[in-house]
Amino acid sequence: MKFRAVREGLLLVALACLPAVGEGVYFRDKISWQSPIPASELVTVDQARSWGDGAIWVDARPDEEFAREHVPGAVSLNEDHWNELLPQFLPNWSPGKKVVVYCSAESCNAARDVAKRLRDEAQLTDVFVLQGGWEEWLKKKK
């Protein structure tokens, strides 16, 4: 049983490599291979600030953190209350405006997820993730 299971398992492990490689080739341009967020979708604090009124700031952190403090003029839009908050956010957007999404820090994923949903579900273009998130914004504010 033991050796047969190992032999069969190894065969399955090897077999699964074939379509995985094929899929990797197929998705090679859609996958960000080096970092979770492609460089073209990231924006620095200085760059985002330079856009002035041409950008809408979106806070993807939980409600309590947004209530405590946020980037001036930012709109709260997190995944916990996506269905309620999205309709409140959309009137702020107009074609040509850039959207800058941020969460707590470099390591958080909320901004990336919200940015993806804005692109996929709300069909918005020019959606960027703030590099370093709220932490970086605080540093630059000083």
Next chain:
Amino acid sequence: MFGVRCSAFSAAMKIVWRIVDLILGGIFVYAGVIKALDPVQFANDIDNYKMLSWFVTVRLALYLPWLEIFCGLALVFRFLYRGGLSILTALLAVFIGATVAAKLRGLDLTCGCFGHASKNWNFSTHLVLDLLILLAALVLFSRVWRTEKS
């Protein structure tokens, strides 16, 4: 008389085990297909666990769904059955461990195991479902083990 009853019972149990095979295999084929269709989303879901580098994560996101599909098919068609069952049991154990560890570290995450269908499941729902699947896999495993011995 007793012999007839006994063989009827064992035939019925064979059907039950076959149904368990099909359900378990079907679950993994479905879960694998959903993830293979959107590897970017699955990579993000793995990344939420904060356990692996992005380099490893993105490659796992391309590979794991296919491993699940192949192992699921192995259970459905009873071809390379033992290997498929062993891998699925190991995958489940690793996944449950990773989910519990993430919860203990205070991470609030979606597993993405079944695409959008599982997006809003809470931790308890995930855990109960995973443990049930693991239990089914272990029962099948012990059955194969006993059949081999006898």
